[in-house]
Amino acid sequence: MFDGLIAFGHSLASFATLESLFYVALSSLVGLVIGALPGLTATMGLTLMTTMTIKLPPNLALLILICTYVGAIYGGSRSAILLNIPGTPASAAACLDGHALARQGLAGRAMGIATSGSVLGTLMGMVFLAWFTPVLGELALKFGAYEFFWLALFGVIISGTLTGNDPLKGWIAGIAGLFVAGIGQEAIYAYERFTFGTRELAGGIGLVPALVGAFGLAELLVAMKDRQVPVKINPFDSVIPKFVDIARHWRTIIRSGLIGTFVGIVPGVGEDVAAWSSYAAARRASKEPEKFGKGSIDGLMAAETGDNACVPGAVIPVLTLAIPGSAPAAVLLAAMLIHGVRPGPLIMVEAPQFVYDVVAMMLFATLGILVYGLTLTRFMIRVLQVPQTIIVPIILVLCAIGTFALSARLFDVWVMVGFGLIGFVLRSFGYPMAPLVLGIVLGDLLEKNLRRGLVLSDGDLMPFFTRPISAVLAALIVLIIAMRSEHVRALLRRLQGKRVHEHSA
Amino acid sequence: MSADVARVTPRADLIGGIGWVVFGSAIVAGALAMDRFESFGATLHTMPGLVPGILGGVIVLLGVLLSIRALRAGALAGFSAPWLPDAKGRASLIRASIATALALVYTLGLVGHVWFPAASALFILAFIMVFDISPEAPRSLGRRAAIAAIVAIATSAVVSLVFERVFLVRLP
Numbered sequence: 001m002f003d004g005l006i007a008f009g010h011s012l013a014s015f016a017t018l019e020s021l022f023y024v025a026l027s028s029l030v031g032l033v034i035g036a037l038p039g040l041t042a043t044m045g046l047t048l049m050t051t052m053t054i055k056l057p058p059n060l061a062l063l064i065l066i067c068t069y070v071g072a073i074y075g076g077s078r079s080a081i082l083l084n085i086p087g088t089p090a091s092a093a094a095c096l097d098g099h100a101l102a103r104q105g106l107a108g109r110a111m112g113i114a115t116s117g118s119v120l121g122t123l124m125g126m127v128f129l130a131w132f133t134p135v136l137g138e139l140a141l142k143f144g145a146y147e148f149f150w151l152a153l154f155g156v157i158i159s160g161t162l163t164g165n166d167p168l169k170g171w172i173a174g175i176a177g178l179f180v181a182g183i184g185q186e187a188i189y190a191y192e193r194f195t196f197g198t199r200e201l202a203g204g205i206g207l208v209p210a211l212v213g214a215f216g217l218a219e220l221l222v223a224m225k226d227r228q229v230p231v232k233i234n235p236f237d238s239v240i241p242k243f244v245d246i247a248r249h250w251r252t253i254i255r256s257g258l259i260g261t262f263v264g265i266v267p268g269v270g271e272d273v274a275a276w277s278s279y280a281a282a283r284r285a286s287k288e289p290e291k292f293g294k295g296s297i298d299g300l301m302a303a304e305t306g307d308n309a310c311v312p313g314a315v316i317p318v319l320t321l322a323i324p325g326s327a328p329a330a331v332l333l334a335a336m337l338i339h340g341v342r343p344g345p346l347i348m349v350e351a352p353q354f355v356y357d358v359v360a361m362m363l364f365a366t367l368g369i370l371v372y373g374l375t376l377t378r379f380m381i382r383v384l385q386v387p388q389t390i391i392v393p394i395i396l397v398l399c400a401i402g403t404f405a406l407s408a409r410l411f412d413v414w415v416m417v418g419f420g421l422i423g424f425v426l427r428s429f430g431y432p433m434a435p436l437v438l439g440i441v442l443g444d445l446l447e448k449n450l451r452r453g454l455v456l457s458d459g460d461l462m463p464f465f466t467r468p469i470s471a472v473l474a475a476l477i478v479l480i481i482a483m484r485s486e487h488v489r490a491l492l493r494r495l496q497g498k499r500v501h502e503h504s505a
Numbered sequence: 506m507s508a509d510v511a512r513v514t515p516r517a518d519l520i521g522g523i524g525w526v527v528f529g530s531a532i533v534a535g536a537l538a539m540d541r542f543e544s545f546g547a548t549l550h551t552m553p554g555l556v557p558g559i560l561g562g563v564i565v566l567l568g569v570l571l572s573i574r575a576l577r578a579g580a581l582a583g584f585s586a587p588w589l590p591d592a593k594g595r596a597s598l599i600r601a602s603i604a605t606a607l608a609l610v611y612t613l614g615l616v617g618h619v620w621f622p623a624a625s626a627l628f629i630l631a632f633i634m635v636f637d638i639s640p641e642a643p644r645s646l647g648r649r650a651a652i653a654a655i656v657a658i659a660t661s662a663v664v665s666l667v668f669e670r671v672f673l674v675r676l677p
Binding site: 052054055168169171172175177178179182186188189191193194217220221222224225226227328389390392393394396397398401404405407410413414416417420421424429430446447450451454455500 | 513517518521525533535539540542545547548549550551553554555556557560561563564565567568570571574596597598600601603604605607608609612613616617621624627628631632633636652656660661664665668672674675676677
């Protein structure tokens with residue numbers, strides 16, 4: 001306990017330099033702006049910032065990425081409240097009550113609630129990050145090849161199920177992502193797969209160029225589909241959070257913080273699910289559920305606390321299992337690998353200080369959103385009024401140069417463009433992007449551990465199903481898939497009906 | 506983002522499902538054609554084609570399921586419906602196509618072939634000129650050109666300088 005606090009103190013001290021604070025201020029602002037602009041998501045912000053921080057020392061680069069991540073998730077609430085357009089998918093739940101409050105002339109109060117919810121949510125998640133990471137790290141030491149195979153598959157399947165609105169398409173996107181990760185030389189015989197004789201493909205598809213394409217370029221093209229609606233801002237009151245709003249809703253804050261963190265820990269399930277789950281739980285627990293959707297402070301507080309608590313939650317499996325808890329966390333994982341940080345079960349053995357560094361980064365990011373949340377109202381309104389047709393080409397230029405900057409290869413720019421077009425087409429046909437990203441990130445882990453497991457068991461599949469953790473994960477995957485089947489659901493409904501009938505008889 | 510929950514017709518899903526079946530089959534065929542390294546003592550579970558083959562098979566299966574679902578939802582009846590979208594959909598398609606074309610010309614045609622700051626400035630200028638600057642009140646051509654030129658030159662200069670001098674990246 002005290003060792004952890006001392007380590008955390010060291011981490012805080014290491015970031016208390018002018019250079020670090022400058023980067024905190026800059027990246028929180030960048031995150032806030034990206035999050036607030038409709039059409040640009042946290043994942044996109046992180047991919048873009050990954051390309052720009054490639055030359056920085058690992059700790060500074062990751063500090064920037066975490067501040068961008070936290071800032072973007074918080075920033076989404078600005079456009080949700082002021083424009084009724086979620087800046088990121090995570091703020092869709094905040095639209096319902098946030099904009100309803102804005103229409104009543106209470107946009108300032110709504111922004112204050114969003115600020116307090118986001119700050120408290122991130123802080124709660126941060127506490128769990130510091131507390132759970134060593135515990136989960138200990139548990140992860142028991143994971144072998146079999147468990148890691150199932151965990152990678154679980155991440156893709158659960159992400160496919162819960163992100164987007166069509167699990168079948170989510171699974172297809174996830175499996176396609178897993179396939180993409182396998183392009184290039186495989187690990188045992190260095191055999192080139194699906195490279196078509198292209199030298200550049202032998203090393204595989206670059207993770208970051210693919211992510212910049214699927215999330216950067218594709219998002220820009222989708223954003224250009226619709227003509228931007230004129231921005232009309234209602235007059236609003238003070239954005240300083242009211243103590244009474246926090247004190248009256250402390251139960252909602254704690255509940256949503258817990259839900260958000262837990263949803264974050266579940267591999268592949270992101271901030272949007274955290275916000276909706278927290279919102280739904282708050283509605284169920286509320287004495288005034290009829291106010292939800294009509295300007296409920298409880299609802300807005302729940303959504304904003306939940307999605308921001310999910311951010312540190314999503315980083316927990318990144319650190320302990322090298323499995324991302326959300327799509328932006330997948331980019332964070334990729335960035336850690338690029339910078340030579342090796343997350344995984346051994347992190348508490350090899351680099352325990354790094355875990356507390358990440359906790360400290362979260363604290364600085366929280367301070368960043370708090371300061372900007374209280375001060376930058378007029379600036380954010382000006383940002384929201386900048387025409388999309390000016391923002392889109394600027395970001396596209398950043399996507400191109402950022403991708404090129406990774407390793408000075410034009411081929412990476414082509415990969416980015418290719419994935420941008422694929423991502424655009426897939427989005428247009430209703431395929432969610434998060435499972436695709438998870439698949440690309442987890443493909444290598446899945447393949448290596450499947451083949452390693454099979455070599456260890458000499459081709460016997462039984463250890464994949466008989467080891468306790470493996471069995472649980474396998475059963476969960478089967479359950480998740482089975483529950484989406486109409487036949488299974490009909491069977492369950494019939495069984496339920498029969499039970500009710502027997503009870504009434 | 507809202508596009509993640511785009512509304513898609515059963516007809517489009519059927520075409521998508523068939524596309525996935527073809528794609529998955531190609532993967533399986535590619536996996537089967539891979540070297541099996543039997544002379545190196547490779548067994549089934551160490552062969553390079555194992556995982557791509559399995560994934561290809563799963564994609565085929567999911568593609569079939571998607572196609573069946575689309576057929577049940579009346580995909581075949583939908584084939585007689587117009588293939589072109591309505592006026593609003595057409596406008597969206599045109600905007601996205603123009604944006605895609607400009608992005609392709611910039612990333613594949615200009616970047617790496619033309620001096621980067623000039624290529625970027627040209628792209629930004631063209632992009633802003635093609636699309637309306639203000640959704641509320643489209644400005645005159647001259648004013649639009651002036652704003653576009655300022656944004657294009659300022660952005661390309663700042664981005665180039667930051668990447669070249671601060672991030673120490675050789676520009677494409």
